[in-house]
Amino acid sequence: MASTQAEPSAKPMSEKQRLKLEKFAKKKEKQEQEALLKPQQAVGSSREKKSKEQNAPAVELKDWVEETPAGHRKILKSLDDDFHKAYLPKVVESAWYSYWEKQGMFKPRTEEDGSLKPKGKYVIAIPPPNVTGKLHIGHALALSLEDTLIRWHRMRQFSTLYIPGCDHAGIATQAVVEKQLAKTPKNGKSKRQDFTRAEFVQLCQDWKEDYHEAINNTVRKLGVSVDWSREAFTMSPELSKAVTETFIQLHSEGLIYRANRLVHWSCRLSTALSSLEVNQKELEGTTKLDVPGYDRKIEFGTLTYFKYQIEGSDKTIEVATTRPETMLGDTGIAVHPQDDRYKDFVGKTAQHPIIPGRKLRIVADEYVDKEFGTGAVKLTPAHDHNDFNLGKKHGLPFINILNEDGTFNSNAGPYAGEKRFNARYGVIEELKKLGLYTRQESNKMVVPICSRSGDIVEPLLKPQWWMRMESLTKPAIDVVESGELVIRPEVQKRQYLQWMRNLQDWCLSRQLWWGHQIPAYFVSIVGENSGDDADDNYWVCGRTESEAREKAEQKFPGKKVTLKRDKDVLDTWFSSGLWPFSTLGWPDKTADLEKYFPTTTLETGWDIIPFWVSRMIMFSLKLTGKVPFTEVFCHGLIRDSEGRKMSKSLGNVIDPIDIIDGISLDGLHQKLLQGNLVQSEVKTAEKYQKKNFPQGIPEIGADALRFSLINYTQSSGSDINFDIKTMHGYRKFCNKIYQATKYVLSKLGDDFVPRECSALTGKESLPERWILMKMNAAMKEINQALEEREFAKSTQISYRYLYDELFDVYIENSKSIISDGTPEEARSAKDTLYTAIESGLRMVAPFMPFLTEELWQRLPRRPGDNTSSITTANYPEYESSFHDPRSEVAYELILGCSKGIRSLLSDYAVKDKGLAYISPLNQLSHDVISVQLSTIQSLSGKIPVDINILNVGEISPTGCAVFPVSADANVFLEVKDRIQDARKEAEKFKAKLTEARRDQEDIDSITAELSKVQDKVVAEAMQSAERRKRDVGATLRALEETVTMFEKMII
Structure with a gap:
């Protein structure tokens, strides 16, 4: 075997070669993606119709009531029950969350002495959603990705902690409350100024309570496994303490100072704004x-x-x-x-x-x-x-x-x-x-517009509190450049570094009532002229007014002073910048802070890297001496199916609950009227809803929603065009998992007891060895994909294994083994069936927690396994004993031959008995095909067909159409009495021949370039290209012979 080690004289890969490799990889990826989506698009396919039509519930879902008491293990009804014959998300997803929560499954699991598990910790502090309103589909994306990582690590026996919470969102919340007041006055009062500060703050608090409950309800509906006992809020007493402590410390060090400088001013809201709250509208x-x-x-x-x-x-x-x-x-x-x-x-x-x-x-x-x-x-x-x-x-x-x-x-x-x-x-x-x-x-110009009010923003000179950023940026740059903190994808790392190198001092003051009131007091000396409001010398800070007074008296000894607290509040990003460690108890030295800080991953949208991520890093390094997390993964932004940014005024903002439960078009319209939209915006939004959801939104369920969003997420962080049709396709995938598991349970029987472990017995048939090999490969690839944050790849691998390999191939093949095989063969097939489905459920459990729990609980446990929930079960890992490439190659050949027979029978509309030939192209293939002929026969469809095996080198039969399988075999179907026009058939195969020649040219070009490079990066691609080259070569020869044969038949 040729060595793959690079020779000393080997040239590095050129840019041209890399581009060719990339082109080859993209073409392969596109083919795989198209294959993946075919079942989703085939809405009316026969295999979907079976389960949908035969198992339609006899009772309307509205009559269904969950009988399980809250917090108890779910009462599992018979799969013959009206509500369990088909996959119904509301039925499947009920009861489990309260059970998981009551059993403490979301709390960190540690050793008996309280120390972390041997694998260590995995911690995420949830990016806190604003309490301005309900969660939208962008939140659902972030929560799905984060919970996938948490559940995956929990099942891999890490000590996991997922901290929930909300952000008070100062200006955003105050703006929506004021807008609501203007629309619906309270006791005749329609403006903030009609209330005292305390009264208005209470209105904001009431708003927060309402939407905080709605937010948490959505988090639960999505199955997000947060530790609710550690729920945080940026204006809670504990986190407010952290805010005050930070301000006082940084002011004492001179990093926070008072100055009269220009700010972004919203006249409509009467407050300064952060850069994030200013939209730049370009005018031509x-x-x-x-x-x-x-x-x-x-x-x-x-x-x-x-x-x-x-x-x-x-x-x-x-x-x-x-x-x-x-x-x-x-x-x-x-x-x-x-x-x-x-x-x-x-x-x-x-x-x-x-x-x-x-x-x-x-x-x-x-x-x-x-x-x-x-x-x-x-x-x-x-x-x-x-x-x-x-x-x-x-x-x-x-x-x-x-x-x-x-x-x-x-x-x-x-x-x-x-x-x-x-x-x-x-x-x-x-x-x-x-x-x-x-x-x-x-x-041509750019107009600054307030994102909250739509007002034109004005530069205004005002005395404000500012933070010096220069000394904070260098450490925050160093930890990213050194790799101590990783930002993915690379483009967002570059954006972060560029932003940090051009950072200006930060205006902290906001002229609001809702927020953290600045703990600073202006000092007036009795009997003297008042000092300048912009002069830092006349300000003192304190945790309480008495502490501030003590500082003032020390600053102006012998003077009688009066204090007036600053009415302004701090920019929301100040408190949220402390989030990763304030949620763990800082500034106190708590056990949680000691054990779980730094956190592990921050998963967020790329758009707030400069405004939030950078501040968390700077604050954490300054206040704790540690990075706040070791990884930042930035997902893309969700846009509508037309690629537009989601906006309430466009009507394209989708509530995840409406996707999970479904909603009528009228229900969507009613939600618009309940919001703060003006009439013109309501009309625009209604128009969008009528166009895109003419029948409303069907019930998709949380699992299909999560799986769809995860599958959308590319490691490149590219934006996402949301399409409800794709999600509906994954609901069908959930149904397929449900029906396949029902089938497996029916074949296993009530008295089936699994073997103690899944190790091979040595008696497995070729189909069994193949599916175990595929299962093993999928486990390895998914774990690797999740490790690399290739979310879309992880879902595609699991889809391929379950749908294409387990359901469509092995389950179909196992039917004949179980029904016609010996008792030993049937038992082995059942054991493999159990291993394949049980491992498959654990494989997708981080993506689909409800469906997998519902089905996994119905499967029998292996002897000695007392695991109470799939939530805490072990995640499947690669087992070297299952690696069997020879069986894989052999069975792929069998599948290719049976596919060729089915395809030809379909192409020529054969309804009666057909005559097929398999032509092995080498002796090993001949031996495999001969032994597995009955398997090929069983997988070739319901149309009766006689299959003859030719000897190696035997002349291809005449009057036949060909299906090139690979470099190992061709399949022929006798069609001489079924065709009307031999010329037409010759032209059809000539077209296929032309396409095959184009493939050959592409592959020859790629392999020629890759052969010049000895690089580990291209090794796998080279092997794949060489295999494809051999297959295309065999295809060309078979098609050329077939064209010649049909041309001879032309009269």
Whole structure:
């Protein structure tokens, strides 16, 4: 055998070779994927119709009631019961969750002394959903992936902990509560300001309680195995303590400071926003947009040109802006130092045409783009981020013209009290009257929009609390670059590093009522003028007011002081950034923190890496000295079937409960009316629902939903286009598992007792050895796929094993062995049947917890096995004794021959007795086929057919159509008396020949390139390509002979 070790002179794989290998792999993957989906698409296939029609329940599901008391092991009814004849998700998925929970199966399992299991720990702190509303399909995706990993590790005997909880979601929750108040006033009060702070916080708390219950209900319905005894909430006393402690510690170290700087301001919500809460809307040019609080659409994407008069001169300088109203806050003009047009203006001042006495200093700065607009830039340092920096650099005045509600203040002169965009039009008209307006033109631009209110976001100068990020970023970069913390996929690692290297200081303050009120107090000294609110020197922090007072008295000894607590709350990301360790008891040194921190995996969407993931890493390294988790896996975002982002206003946001239980179209419409959508949004959403769910959503069940979502998830983290038809296909897969297990139970009989272990006896038939080999291979591949977070691959492997190999092949083949074989052969077939189905159920248990538990509980246990639930059973692992490639090859040949016979009988519509020939292409194949002829016969379908085996080298029979099986055999069917036109048959096989030649060219090209490389990466692909090359070569020869034969028959 040739060595696979690389020679010293071997060349590394070139990019061209890698691309060819990738092309080959993708083609193979596509073929496998298409094969995988065929049964799902064949909605009306006969094998599905059997179970669906024969086992349809006689009683409506609405009459069914679960009799099992909550927390008890489920009462399993007979499979002949009306509600158990067919797979009904509501029946199968009932009772099990409360049983698992009551039995403590979701708690970490440890050794008797409380130490971790020998394999160690596996811990996930659930990314806490916001209490703003019910969970959506994106949450279901994350929960399905996380629970799969938890259940898989639990079954592999790790000490697993899955921590549940919710996030208070400050601005998001306050926004929805305010929107609800506006729609449905409470006691005549329709605005937050109509309530005291305490009253409004209680309204938010009531909202939280309602949706917290709904969220937990969905988590349970999905079968998510969290430890409810450790449930956390970001505003609980325990986690609030962690927030306070963090703020005080970082403020004392100088990392948190007070400063008057620009923030993203929502006038509608009257609060600062994080970057995540600002959507950047790109405009190609002049566009009119709806803005909350305005009766007319407001124009954006327009560049307005106007002139400033140079003081003491008749000359003017022309500027351009997309926000003409901000000229009321202008304090300077900037030009490029090398711009000859304005060289004489630098150092002079311009007169403000609307604000009497206001002078604008003209400065030179290389920041200015000479080619944009007029080359002169108006500067509004208090209302533009770039102007802010230039204002600081050149010492310009900072004049704030904006009130928090979006009206102008007294600094805006005659426009004081005006709404900002009404003032826009007023300013333009005034400039026209003064003869200073020159023109307008369409301009491509980006408009910042508040994601919560739809309002246009304004840069606003406000004293706020900030966190210095520079010293925190380096350690957070180092742990990722060193591999101590792994981020998958690689593209998200790159995004994280790029973000961290450009991180600015973080604005912590939010002008809200719902959230963690900042533990900072402003100090006023009695008898003295009040200090500057932006001056950190006048602020102290404390866990309580008395502690803060003590600090203030130490800071100002001998002075009488008064304290006023900051009304603002902290950005939600501050508390959620502490989540991985605050949920385990930090800042206290708890047993949980000692045992289970750092956590293991964070599974999340890629879109919040910069906002949440990065902050958790920085906080954890700073406060605990450890990474918060060792792995981050980023899944793609779920979009609708048209590839659009999911949005309530589009109607494409799907409640997982509606997929699990099913819902009518009218039910979907009613849910829209219960939300906060305006009438126009309701109409848009209804239109989408009618188009995509004309009959509503059928009952899919939690298991099929989970399996679908996991199967959608590629290791590349690519986005997902959600389609309910795919999920319905996997419901059929659940039905197939249910019906196949019912069949196995019927064949095993009530008195069947499994052998003590699944080890081979040496008496297994070829089909038995084949299915055990396939089962073993699937176990190895699934474990490897889950280890590599190749979720889609893991579900595809399990589907292939159960559906294609166990159900469609071995179960069919075992029927004749059990009914016609000797008692010993029948017993062996039953033992293998038991091993194959029982292992298969454990194999898919992490994906489908309810269905597998329901069926596994009906199977008898092996002697000595007292496991009470599949939840805690051992996950199947690879057994070297089952590895039997010779049996695999032999049985694949048998399956190929029987498939060829079925295919030819179907192609030529043979209804009566057919005559088939099998032509082995080598002696080993001849021997296998001869011994297994009865098996081939039994697998060749119901149409009677005589099968003759040719000798190796024997001339192919004439008047026959061919089915090339592989490089080991061909199958022929006599058709000379069944065809009307030999020419037509010749053309049909010529087309197949052309296709085979294209395959040969592709494979020759790939193998030629791969043969130049000695690399372990390509070894497996090379072997596969060589096998395929041999098979295609045999196919070409068989097709060429058949074409020649049919051409000779042409009259």
